[in-house]
Amino acid sequence: MKIALLAGDGIGPEIVAQAERVLLYFKQEGLKIELEPGLLGGCAVDATGKPFPEATRKLSVEADAILLGAVGGIQYDNLPREKRPEQGLLAIRKTLGLFANLRPIVLYPELVNASTLKPEIVTGLDILIVRELTGDIYFGKPRGIEYRDGQKVGFNTMIYSESEIRRIAHVAFQAARRRSGRLCSVDKMNVLECTQLWRDVVTETAQSYPDVTLSHMLVDNAAMQLVRNPKQFDVIVTGNMFGDILSDEASMLTGSIGMLPSASLDDRNRGLYEPIHGSAPDIAGKNIANPLATILSAAMMLRYSFNEETAASRIESAVQKTLKQGYRTEDIYETGLRRTGTVEMGDMVLANL
Amino acid sequence: MKIALLAGDGIGPEIVAQAERVLLYFKQEGLKIELEPGLLGGCAVDATGKPFPEATRKLSVEADAILLGAVGGIQYDNLPREKRPEQGLLAIRKTLGLFANLRPIVLYPELVNASTLKPEIVTGLDILIVRELTGDIYFGKPRGIEYRDGQKVGFNTMIYSESEIRRIAHVAFQAARRRSGRLCSVDKMNVLECTQLWRDVVTETAQSYPDVTLSHMLVDNAAMQLVRNPKQFDVIVTGNMFGDILSDEASMLTGSIGMLPSASLDDRNRGLYEPIHGSAPDIAGKNIANPLATILSAAMMLRYSFNEETAASRIESAVQKTLKQGYRTEDIYETGLRRTGTVEMGDMVLANL
Ligand SMILES: CC(C)[C@H](C(=O)O)[C@@H](O)C(=O)O
Numbered sequence: 001m002k003i004a005l006l007a008g009d010g011i012g013p014e015i016v017a018q019a020e021r022v023l024l025y026f027k028q029e030g031l032k033i034e035l036e037p038g039l040l041g042g043c044a045v046d047a048t049g050k051p052f053p054e055a056t057r058k059l060s061v062e063a064d065a066i067l068l069g070a071v072g073g074i075q076y077d078n079l080p081r082e083k084r085p086e087q088g089l090l091a092i093r094k095t096l097g098l099f100a101n102l103r104p105i106v107l108y109p110e111l112v113n114a115s116t117l118k119p120e121i122v123t124g125l126d127i128l129i130v131r132e133l134t135g136d137i138y139f140g141k142p143r144g145i146e147y148r149d150g151q152k153v154g155f156n157t158m159i160y161s162e163s164e165i166r167r168i169a170h171v172a173f174q175a176a177r178r179r180s181g182r183l184c185s186v187d188k189m190n191v192l193e194c195t196q197l198w199r200d201v202v203t204e205t206a207q208s209y210p211d212v213t214l215s216h217m218l219v220d221n222a223a224m225q226l227v228r229n230p231k232q233f234d235v236i237v238t239g240n241m242f243g244d245i246l247s248d249e250a251s252m253l254t255g256s257i258g259m260l261p262s263a264s265l266d267d268r269n270r271g272l273y274e275p276i277h278g279s280a281p282d283i284a285g286k287n288i289a290n291p292l293a294t295i296l297s298a299a300m301m302l303r304y305s306f307n308e309e310t311a312a313s314r315i316e317s318a319v320q321k322t323l324k325q326g327y328r329t330e331d332i333y334e335t336g337l338r339r340t341g342t343v344e345m346g347d348m349v350l351a352n353l
Numbered sequence: 354m355k356i357a358l359l360a361g362d363g364i365g366p367e368i369v370a371q372a373e374r375v376l377l378y379f380k381q382e383g384l385k386i387e388l389e390p391g392l393l394g395g396c397a398v399d400a401t402g403k404p405f406p407e408a409t410r411k412l413s414v415e416a417d418a419i420l421l422g423a424v425g426g427i428q429y430d431n432l433p434r435e436k437r438p439e440q441g442l443l444a445i446r447k448t449l450g451l452f453a454n455l456r457p458i459v460l461y462p463e464l465v466n467a468s469t470l471k472p473e474i475v476t477g478l479d480i481l482i483v484r485e486l487t488g489d490i491y492f493g494k495p496r497g498i499e500y501r502d503g504q505k506v507g508f509n510t511m512i513y514s515e516s517e518i519r520r521i522a523h524v525a526f527q528a529a530r531r532r533s534g535r536l537c538s539v540d541k542m543n544v545l546e547c548t549q550l551w552r553d554v555v556t557e558t559a560q561s562y563p564d565v566t567l568s569h570m571l572v573d574n575a576a577m578q579l580v581r582n583p584k585q586f587d588v589i590v591t592g593n594m595f596g597d598i599l600s601d602e603a604s605m606l607t608g609s610i611g612m613l614p615s616a617s618l619d620d621r622n623r624g625l626y627e628p629i630h631g632s633a634p635d636i637a638g639k640n641i642a643n644p645l646a647t648i649l650s651a652a653m654m655l656r657y658s659f660n661e662e663t664a665a666s667r668i669e670s671a672v673q674k675t676l677k678q679g680y681r682t683e684d685i686y687e688t689g690l691r692r693t694g695t696v697e698m699g700d701m702v703l704a705n706l
Pocket residue numbers: 086089090244543544573
């Protein structure tokens with residue numbers, strides 16, 4: 001099995017290096033994997049002029065799974081749109097058909113103080129957000145900026161087809177079935193026809209899952225309810241744009257976005273795995289970034305793409321043990337605990353494996 | 354000066370009745386106002402078959418300001434789109450050109466416990482969200498659901514012209530000038546061309562306001578930052594769709610959305626004023642709804658549409674005094690304080706005027 005390692009920009013290389021050590025540990029134990037590095041994002045622009053170069057495309061298409069660090073940096077912000085690092089990310093998602101973005105939002109009991117919310121509101125928080133990732137206004141056409149009646153207008157197209165909605169709905173219903181059996185679909189059907197279709201198709205798909213309880217919520221209300229009472233949710237499914245906003249809001253409820261992994265899967269569970277946090281150029285190269293979200297992303301890879309549930313659980317347990325032992329990177333540090341660098345955090349997880 | 358009273362559905366009539374008493378108090382004191390009732394939303398559908406009937410259109414166009422309760426109810430959810438109560442709201446906004454939606458998010462010191470966030474995160478919270486209200490994907494065309502290649506697709510158009518962006522930017526810069534001089538514009542320029550134009554035009558408009566510090570933030574990050582550290586914000590300006598989501602998220606930070614008013618203004622400060630909460634049909638007619646957001650909306654009306662700053666401030670002080678005295682409707686009740694009904698809350702505000 002071939003894994004592409006796309007470290008990316010900013011803290012990307014440091015955090016991917018720690019996850020790589022974890023993967024190599026399992027290789028030593030007999031897991032048949034090959035790791036191959038590639039360029040994506042700003043580093044790819046620097047090296048080749050393109051955020052998603054042909055060599056990376058080839059590597060990604062051949063790989064069984066991809067581990068990504070993070071892309072982006074202010075030095076790229078003024079490049080023309082097609083050369084910005086994010087375009088590399090959007091292109092790899094689209095090229096590989098990674099339509100199912102899974103974002104588990106879990107609050108570790110050891111980190112409950114990191115949240116800005118009261119402990120009773122977030123203790124035990126465990127939500128799975130299923131975000132559609134290759135459709136919606138992200139990719140819809142027509143799009144652009146042009147002159148109309150003597151002035152510029154900017155426009156984008158929010159669009160979903162029945163089949164796009166149906167396949168992400170199936171992923172969400174199946175996830176809900178494996179969890180508590182509750183699924184909440186988020187839309188803005190009272191204003192947008194596109195999301196009226198979303199609601200209709202999700203409702204129709206529910207017929208194949210009589211064991212799952214489906215509810216619907218408007219996106220503005222969902223943004224409120226995540227703050228008011230996040231534990232009411234188990235699995236949430238929504239489109240690309242609303243998913244971008246709600247999953248980031250939800251992740252911040254934990255107060256420790258340095259801990260949150262994600263998976264982006266195609267229809268055969270080939271996937272790209274990445275921490276949900278960004279490239280944090282301000283702390284890059286200082287050995288203070290938190291590698292745990294990337295290590296947990298590697299665990300998701302073993303689970304979803306390689307069906308190695310035992311290895312995945314072992315990584316998750318090792319991370320939890322490391323937290324119990326009091327090791328904390330800067331972002332989750334609390335007085336009295338052990339301030340730990342990026343590499344040392346990797347050491348501890350390996351020691352606990 | 355003519356004020357249209359559109360009580361709407363659910364708790365609308367009860368809460369508007371209390372705000373009406375406050376307005377009549379100022380009329381007695383010499384303020385030259387005429388109040389005229391009209392139908393909007395579900396009650397209008399029941400009476401006329403339309404959520405925004407011609408009589409209401411006429412009344413609204415003639416009025417100098419409109420006080421709205423709330424619209425909507427589950428009994429209307431299955432009506433065809435054009436007959437749903439929300440369409441009345443969208444139609445009145447568009448017809449009157451109410452492009453500037455002002456949503457102050459204020460945490461009253463007396464209500465700090467109502468928030469799900471830790472007191473140190475929200476104490477003193479005072480944000481103004483300026484949301485564009487007559488453009489964006491809410492009104493963009495083409496839109497609809499149709500068959501393409503043998504399956505249904507749903508689509509909407511996010512669209513802004515330079516002039517639409519410029520006029521809301523001016524409103525926001527002027528508000529920032531009257532407050533702390535800091536404005537944060539929210540977009541998704543890394544993905545959407547429409548919001549790239551948004552960022553360009555807001556940046557250009559900033560040249561006329563050298564005394565205001567402008568920053569930009571991506572919408573997903575804004576959704577996070579509102580949870581992480583909401584007090585970093587003073588004035589936020591954004592489009593209709595992102596504004597819908599972020600303003601609801603922000604309002605919930607206070608834990609007491611029964612307290613939050615809003616104004617929707619045209620280019621001559623004619624406006625529609627309404628509480629940000631909904632029609633809450635489950636508690637309608639029970640004398641337990643909180644009328645304060647509607648009373649505070651009336652205060653905003655006196656300030657923005659009628660330039661009656663003194664009267665507006667007097668209402669706001671009376672509300673604050675009522676809270677200090679310990680009067681609380683159900684939604685903001687805490688043990689030990691005085692549980693108060695809708696009408697009694699109106700009594701107390703009047704007594705404190
Ligand atoms: C970088 C950006 C294009 C991306 C997105 O909006 O999808 C990011 O915010 C994410 O959520 O992965």
